[in-house]
Amino acid sequence: MLDLFTVLNKGGLVLWKHAYTSLSGGPVEALIKNVLIEERSGTDTYVKDTYALKWSFANELDLVFVVAYQKILQLPYIDELLETVKRLFVETYKDTVIADQGIHGDYSNFDSIFTKVLQSLETKYSSNRTRAPRKFEDTKKFETTLKGSQSEVFVTFFLGGGPGTQIANNKSISSSSESGGKLAVDDDEITKNIKALKLQGSPRGPGKGGRKHGTPSRSNSTTPSTTPGTEKKKSQKQMRVWDGQIAKGEMEALDYSGGSNADAMDEDMVKSQHMDEAKLGSKNKQGIYEVQDVDMVEDDDDDYEFADDIDHMDNTQQQQQSAGGTGIFSFLKSISGQREMTADTLDPILASMKEMMISKNVAKEIADRLCESVKSSLLGKKLGSFERVSVVVRTSMESALKRILTPKNSLDILRDIEQAKSEKRPYVITFIGVNGVGKSTNLSKVCFWLLQNNIKVLIAACDTFRSGAVEQLRVHARNLRALQTSGGGVVELFERGYGKDSAGIAKDAIAYAGTNNFDVVLIDTAGRMQDNEPLMRALSKLVSVNNPDKIIFVGEALVGNEAVDQLTKFNNALKDFSGLQNPRHIDGMILTKFDTIDDKVGAALTMTYITGQPIYFVGCGQTYLDLKNLRVSHIVHSLLRN
Template sequence: MIDHFVAFTKGGIIKWQHSPSSAANVTHIVNDLISDVFIEESHPVQDSTYSKDIYTARWAVANDQGLVFVCIYKTLLHLPWVGQLVTQARQLYPQLDENEFAAWFHTKLASLEAETVKPEPTKAPAIEKIESVETDSAASGASTPIGGKTRRRGKKGKKDEPVEKKKKGVMRKWGEDGQALDVGSDDDEALDFSSGPSGAQAVVEDVDLASYGGANKQGDFVLKQLGDDEPPIPSKSRFGFLKNIMGGKTITQEDMDKVTAKVEEQLMKKNVAKEVAVHLCDQVSRSLVGCTTNSWTTVEQTVQQAMADALRKILTPSASLDLLHEVQRHKKLGGGRPYVISVVGVNGVGKSTNLSKIGFWLLQNKMRLLVAACDTFRSGAVEQLGVHVNRLSELAGRQGTGEVELFAQGYGKDPAHTAEKAVEYGQKHGFDVVLIDTAGRRHSDKRLMGDLEKFAKRARPNKIIMVGEALVGTDSVQQARNFNDAFGKDRNLDFFLISKCDTVGDMIGSIVNMTYATNIPVLFVGTGQHYTDLRTLSVDWAVRLLTQ
């Protein structure tokens, strides 16, 4: 399916390449990419996509290695996994020799191509009809997930046709002003919900709850943790560069100085911010200097364990993460006022999508939900949320779980006023939870961030959850701090939800960055585009990925 993959130095030396025998010669596309992007800079270097003639090139730069990884394919083909392939190649190339990398690449490519052409399994017939707001076909697959999978059924058609599989994310770039530079990502696309394909309607299919979670002894529906059944990312060894540096001796500060630079580099490759990596290395140095390694314990194991302990100290929450128990307790003692949860974050991180995932989980626990559309500025935001609510309502009705309703006052309204009215409506009509969707905003925009304090005072949310993106990288530290400080001196964030963790492999440093910057724990992790793609964070899983 792809036409060419190449890794080359910034000096133009090809280090590795692959071209299917049936593919056309597209080296001129690589040359044009180098000329337009890296030499003449007529195309934004921050973008990771380049189009020329009938081809699209996706690339990733490994600045520490001075390498550029490029994959070229025909634009007409829908290959959403190319970004993932390029990103993982950049990550793994320095760790593997040429034969190991080639073996990994061909296995990975074959797997991705097989997934692209794999026929969708037969499912039980869905219901005939639901009410929904029709979406533009390009936007619906990227921005509006469903419980299982969505099919389009024509007005007179008798057979279902599978829609495209979910798109994979690419690394988001941020400018000094906090503006997302790759504004062409799926979540930032303008959404037109005013019309859809003639006679088409979305059919919501049943979901697989077994892989999503299950009921505990108290009968509460609890989500699974992320990571227990995740396959490991291939790696030569864990902190293997340390094993011959020292051993069988008392560790001195000089010894640690020799290794902390490499440990720091290893962490930064996994999206850990420099500030955080330096802090972790200092913690490891202080814990090891003066210690003597046991004769049966290698220095590699000693340093790795110390780093794991330092990471675990940051990631282990200091407050309860039992949100469901809090909602249930408030339902009994709250005096009729619904439990209010607000979701905030920068543009394009998937706030509406992840709010709907939280809603789906609460519906499994038989809650009555009111979803408040308080993004009153972005065109299509209210309609997009309406699609989510319609689908959640259909799934809840079919499963016999909770109830969900949309509260909206249109566009151009004061979001704080809309939120306040939503809470009043929820209290009057006996809703258990009000989920408030908010507009995305740049964390460095003081005017937009200033509105959050007013919002918090008017809506008085019980919990404020910030959706952070696994793709964001080292800018996540400042994002987290700015949002945490935006609600006034007496109010902070309560939890993080880290989205798009399925797109970054072991580069999960944003989880550590945000928690380190604010001491706010990660409550949920988003792992895809469906309502069931929500997990709780396993600290052991995160530590394992960051130290391997």
Template structure:
């Protein structure tokens, strides 16, 4: 469990730091003073270990750049991976910012290194999900629970010093909740505080309570019991069971009562809709997830395993420096190329020579979660590439196998239509033909429940805002509770970010709950056309792909909204069921209309997700447009075929 990590210069300038628990600045200063300035004796410089107070500091140096990488943790802990973390972080940091560190302004430059560090730390230490402060608080609470359970009577023991935390005042929170409550709650349904939870005066020495405090506690207990009896009587006086609400096949409730079901608007008492002040949104570095072209367009980066590629290149350079061969053993393709060891160099490969190796390759792809039909297609492509090729050494087999696999994989993953979304938007919003009227570009997002449709829609919106577009978000998920509020928060955050960065403009179009999603989408497109919006992003309700009753409404939705592009959000961790999901959604929009692309979410949670991507594209022929790789608005990427090949061949 790490407390802090810092990258500093030999002169003491902090270039980058990450803190998980408060650590005094004098701890790092003592390391610099005792080890690097005064060079005191008694310090284990060979092990690069320094103890100060309750902390242990480990470090490594990059002497060519004058940098020191320091890790700080509690001396009671034994972190076996700390040396590997230091070396890996040094390699990754220098690999990313090597050119920047050579400049004269490197001491004042901005180093966006958090995501790289956290990814590598998660891989090395599986116990860092919970920050140190939270774990200490949990430990204190568990010890207090043990003290409570061990109490068998008599005066309570005195509190253990340093374990009790100061309780926050509950009054401000109650005021906020009352302002944000959508409707008035009847008195009989209000929760009553049990007498056991009424706050009493602090006990004196020996557990004694004053007479005045005891009298006040008894008065509160009697008032509470009276309120409980009153609530119990009102509950018993109700007659009849609750009548079940009936829902139509279109997802709309039958209008049999005047009960208000839409709680999306806050009831402030004056009949107006007022939003609570939004918390500040952290700024996002646009260079971390995209670049600008010469035309000024903001283009997303492709998803690649940047950290592992940097570490692998560093290992290969070390191997070359040591004079070792970077052949079968040191290459990521060695797991497959070792199957060709029986092939003698200088021989022309035939189909008979490749039967067993390709069978083993097929089994390897199946273990990577690739569907069998897709694995067979990949192997056939590799066979065509290798048959008739003359082998010179094992390295040539490695190169031929990688080239053949990448060629076969590229044929499957390469779309048959253009994925240049910005160009398609430009054609619609700025037509060259005067007879063609200007209209907004409509994108709809569909998928099953819980895959991240609203989250990835907001990421897509943030990408469009970077290109100065005026975007309208249509809240067409009129069924799920909280869907409108979720999009309202996203729209509010995106609006703040766009105003701060002088980007595009975003608004939210909503009509609450219980409405027909197709009509809401149609009205949103009309509103966008009349108010000069460039793009309309339509969020839809999640639905089971094997429920015909829920899937049938998508055909009406496609006719009313008439989207230019329908994107399906699929999880990277869903497995082989994603193939059936894609096929069912592709057939649900009526004759002549289907999906236009995939957004694969949660790609940062699985390692072998490439198999699912290959299976989905192979089964449907629908390309992958975007990949979701995190929880921030900038965590959207394009697909890199070499990166997918690397994971398949690992």
């Protein structure tokens, strides 16, 4: 059964609805917010809590038809119901909706029409599901009856007897022989078999395992007799050194990040390696240090134009449409603006656009959904006298990209840090991601940005798995201290070595930061593949135990289709393994290696589309100043540029 069917315009006004029950959790409002506004209508079904929602557009009237039902139900008539109700509603109230967007219309008479349509579809599909009942002879229960056993010859004769075999009684044997059966067994053989079964079913003899007291055990009989003088002295076993663990003496010998080695380091050398004045950000009017924006290649003569072949397709379609009529009537039709956008008109342009986005490193699944969403929002719309299909599609795609990429929450981390300081607690940021994407390096870049804003930072070394992870952070902390010559920024490393529980180390680091008045705790975690369940459980435990303020996913700008799998499984792991009623999810992303991709910025769109979360920074180099802002206009321009 349905829960709700409603008709609303694209402004959110409900024109008509038929509700069978009150819906909890606002699934229709969630559909508008998370799907329709964010251009995610390319998906087939939207699931919210226990509800599944489907929808269809009537773009010529700017209407949306939505049906909601329990997601556990399999209702095969939903798609046909949507299209039928849409057609009847448009035919009945087209003039009313055109007049004033349906605001003052009366649609109460549509209840009877909807009820008849729903009943007819339910009857149609229920009759299709009815099947003739199965015959009793075809069921397994029939095999247990006398007739079934005789027909299937279930009587089993055996000669040797043994466990798991069955013996038929004399009646069944005689009936089988009388009916012409070829098998025959004499009474003496049956008696022997019955005695064998009785012996097998009899209780075992005394002693463990049915062994008699007088019978010696196998272990006693095979144990060699030894005397104290002939026993060999066992050699002492050497302690095993597990991977990732080294002795204390070896650690001190290999540690070049502390003691006299660190004291003797030339700070001028560090500054010359990591301080490029051209990459240094600037302070705004409020005195806040801001990183630079990404340098994007600008083409003055491009101006978001599509390729010539798309324009050629547009011209060809217009010629084909105008060729359908001749004379004054076709001329009047061409200037009256009555051309309607159909699937045949949109498909070639959207196909070319999809190929272009995939070439810019957008995941194929995301490109398909986005093009389907744009197509569903344009089908049925009328073109003006001088409008081109390619321009309309480009404009719609541009607005869709901006809606997806525009952050829905504030990106002002410094303001959130000040809020946490007023609550007298440290602000906690956890960095997660797969192996080798640059989590530790970009954590250090974020730390440099915070130090420039006079923030007291504690770095928690919670990567206790990878060899050298703690030493790497120790070197970063030492370099950052050398670069921080003015202001109130302070950086310190909190580490407990290798082989420890990362969740416990993070908890101790947060407690240490609270005691010593640190403003921010940056938690570095071990890299892990999204399919590694034990490590994903450990990550979920770290997040559940410590509840960080921000969970930042660090991903490569080079990644394509793999980004969908990574982000989906990381989010699912945080949800499924947390054990919390309201589990956490990824709060934002940092894209690394952004200087290696030219204009192939598709990973930014893919990650934002999957998570619905913003991109805070992008990494564009190896120094601490190579952290930059990525504007929405940069991504849109790169994706729509040839």
